[in-house]
Amino acid sequence: MRGRVVLGVSGGIAAFRAVEVLRLLVKAGCRVHPILTRNAARFVTPRTFAVLSGKVAQVSLWHGPTAPGIDHTDLSRVADLLLVAPATANVLAKMAAGVADDALTTYALAHRRAVVVAPAMNTVMWLQPAIREAMATLKARGVAVVEPVAGLLADGEVGDGKLAEPEVIAAAALDALPPAGPLAGLRVLVTAGPTRERIDAVRVISNRSSGRMGVALAEQARLLGAAVTVAAGPGVSVPAGLACERFESTADLEDLLARRAGAADVVLHAAAVADFRPATVAEGKLDRRAGGLALELAPTPDLAKGMPRPGGRPFLVIFAAERAADLEPRAARKLAEKGADAVVANPIDEAGLGMETPANRAVLLTRLGLRCELPAQGKDALARELLLALAGEILAAPGR
Numbered sequence: 001m002r003g004r005v006v007l008g009v010s011g012g013i014a015a016f017r018a019v020e021v022l023r024l025l026v027k028a029g030c031r032v033h034p035i036l037t038r039n040a041a042r043f044v045t046p047r048t049f050a051v052l053s054g055k056v057a058q059v060s061l062w063h064g065p066t067a068p069g070i071d072h073t074d075l076s077r078v079a080d081l082l083l084v085a086p087a088t089a090n091v092l093a094k095m096a097a098g099v100a101d102d103a104l105t106t107y108a109l110a111h112r113r114a115v116v117v118a119p120a121m122n123t124v125m126w127l128q129p130a131i132r133e134a135m136a137t138l139k140a141r142g143v144a145v146v147e148p149v150a151g152l153l154a155d156g157e158v159g160d161g162k163l164a165e166p167e168v169i170a171a172a173a174l175d176a177l178p179p180a181g182p183l184a185g186l187r188v189l190v191t192a193g194p195t196r197e198r199i200d201a202v203r204v205i206s207n208r209s210s211g212r213m214g215v216a217l218a219e220q221a222r223l224l225g226a227a228v229t230v231a232a233g234p235g236v237s238v239p240a241g242l243a244c245e246r247f248e249s250t251a252d253l254e255d256l257l258a259r260r261a262g263a264a265d266v267v268l269h270a271a272a273v274a275d276f277r278p279a280t281v282a283e284g285k286l287d288r289r290a291g292g293l294a295l296e297l298a299p300t301p302d303l304a305k306g307m308p309r310p311g312g313r314p315f316l317v318i319f320a321a322e323r324a325a326d327l328e329p330r331a332a333r334k335l336a337e338k339g340a341d342a343v344v345a346n347p348i349d350e351a352g353l354g355m356e357t358p359a360n361r362a363v364l365l366t367r368l369g370l371r372c373e374l375p376a377q378g379k380d381a382l383a384r385e386l387l388l389a390l391a392g393e394i395l396a397a398p399g400r
């Protein structure tokens with residue numbers, strides 16, 4: 001279990017989006033206890049929250065004469081986090097003032113650990129001095145705020161006050177939970193996707209990498225407790241809530257690694273970096289009327305080999321996309337040549353696997369002699385297995 005979350009839902013038009021937040025938290029392995037205000041229950045039904053959480057969705061403090069225990073104090077002994085999403089102006093003001101006149105605000109007063117709120121309201125309400133002061137008070141008490149965003153609001157106005165995306169709220173909630181899992185406390189940098197090398201002002205050389213394997217590694221590393229940043233190439237779709245920096249060319253990625261790798265404990269270098277780039281970039285747009293075009297290519301720097309790793313830190317995992325026939329010997333050679341801690345080799349010539357597909361298979365080889373065959377499966381499952389197989393060596397690595 002990733003953690004126990006009390007999900008408070010208050011009575012705003014965005015209450016329906018709390019269903020998605022609940023789903024994401026459950027998917028991440030959290031036990032979620034929903035508490036809805038009476039007004040929230042006018043927008044969304046408690047039954048939806050009960051079914052999706054598998055827990056009682058509390059709306060009233062008064063269950064009837066026979067319910068054992070006292071819900072709010074019992075729950076507060078075991079809950080790691082109170083997340084209120086959406087948080088209405090009313091609930092925020094009550095939380096700041098210590099009012100406890102319903103199940104949610106009473107629970108908020110009894111709660112003992114981290115609190116995250118995701119406000120959502122009309123812009124005028126959000127900018128009211130009363131709400132500004134309530135927010136300042138809550139922040140001063142250590143409440144984390146998932147700031148609302150600008151956008152088209154339910155009342156037709158455009159402005160600040162729109163609930164943040166469910167993915168962003170769920171990520172903030174997971175970040176606020178005590179670290180759990182074998183990678184807890186580790187900072188992981190994942191590179192993902194292709195590079196693009198310019199030929200002229202509009203044309204590029206690139207490759208077919210979708211970045212899906214890198215993104216799967218990033219998501220799974222986070223679920224296993226790591227603090228994760230993704231360095232993502234062009235066209236890679238990175239889920240909201242994952243810290244992300246973009247690169248375009250090999251030179252950009254080299255620069256990004258020089259800035260960021262030193263702060264990481266682990267680099268999962270899954271990006272498909274170009275081996276060659278045009279020796280010169282033509283000015284403007286090359287004209288097709290010139291007839292053919294001969295491109296002179298120059299080698300790009302070897303980023304894995306060149307990564308500064310004083311004292312063997314960060315732990316470096318590289319990826320090798322090779323023909324199935326000589327997958328392992330080539331991967332072993334690459335591991336030795338690049339001085340990496342581990343190599344993940346996957347075939348480029350098996351139907352339905354690898355580049356641009358949702359599935360993959362891999363052989364993992366490590367410097368210390370671990371060999372692990374991971375059969376064909378979805379990239380999320382494969383990423384999790386890879387990280388679990390590597391966790392022991394990562395934790396025993398120098399500099400930890």
Ligand SMILES: Cc1cc2nc3c(=O)[nH]c(=O)nc-3n(C[C@H](O)[C@H](O)[C@H](O)COP(=O)(O)O)c2cc1C
Nearest residue numbers: 010011012013014037039040088089090091120121
């Ligand atoms: C259609 C409708 C939409 C509303 N949307 C919001 C909202 O987005 N944010 C907000 O703070 N209040 C909103 N309100 C007002 C709250 O429902 C009202 O302040 C209520 O007392 C909040 O109760 P609760 O905080 O106990 O859930 C809305 C009211 C209505 C009728």
